[in-house]
Amino acid sequence: ETGVTQTPRHLVMGMTNKKSLKCEQHLGHNAMYWYKQSAKKPLELMFVYNFKEQTENNSVPSRFSPECPNSSHLFLHLHTLQPEDSALYLCASSRQGAEAFFGQGTRLTVV
């Protein structure tokens, strides 16, 4: 248990569905991140939030919409996804200049 909790752990959704991934951290960190990891590919940074403000959007398609209501919670809203968006979505948090701690991830399958 790293103090970063993601729900759901597994999600199967159709291309016309709308769903949301949730991340919560209990570590008092100021930064939160969304990463995507496709099969046999490296981690790809998607979004960074620092004190609730988005500081990085790594050219992510608009069908992925992040939301950070406070420093402890991070959401990733999904709509009209494509099968190639199937991947492991990882949330992480950190203090400035320090290592990141990851949640267990949501394994997403788009059908």
Add this chain to the structure above:
Amino acid sequence: RKEVEQDPGPFNVPEGATVAFNCTYSNSASQSFFWYRQDCRKEPKLLMSVYSSGNEDGRFTAQLNRASQYISLLIRDSKLSDSATYLCVLLRGGYQKVTFGTGTKLQVIP
């Protein structure tokens, strides 16, 4: 040139062997360095930070060479449980620039 480069492996080593991985980076402004391990279908977990003076944690030794722009991880007396993918991570600019290497796969063989 990629910002971070790692040999993907796999490194297949017998139990008890010593194995070392390097990770090279291109941006000299990189400030903090870490090694993570990732087991198959699991999230990355912090293995150790890498300090300029080098640091050791049990069988694991990490080193940073700023002049040549690489970090290294040495694993002594390999165990079967060390089998995983080892990711190097660079941090610069505080929160904004976190870069993961593609990982080096280690397989320890009985």
